[in-house]
Amino acid sequence: MKDTSNSGMIVATLIATAGFTVPGGNNSDTGVPIFLRTNAFLVFAISDAFNFGFGVLVNPNCSIG
Numbered sequence: 268m269k270d271t272s273n274s275g276m277i278v279a280t281l282i283a284t285a286g287f288t289v290p291g292g293n294n295s296d297t298g299v300p301i302f303l304r305t306n307a308f309l310v311f312a313i314s315d316a317f318n319f320g321f322g323v324l325v326n327p328n329c330s331i332g
Contacts, residue, residue: 289302289308289311290302290307290308290311291308
């Protein structure tokens with residue numbers, strides 16, 4: 268059971284890292300995402316927010332913090 272828990276924690280960490288990584292990276296001077304004003308970034312932001320909300324809804328055991 269402990270091995271399963273550890274594996275799940277590793278997968279959750281990788282998913283969270285990928286979820287908060289902005290495609291294209293950030294401008295090193297301003298910190299603003301490079302693709303901020305593109306349609307692709309808008310699609311990414313909406314789908315990322317939807318997936319996060321759906322993941323929390325489906326798994327009520329998730330907690331932030």
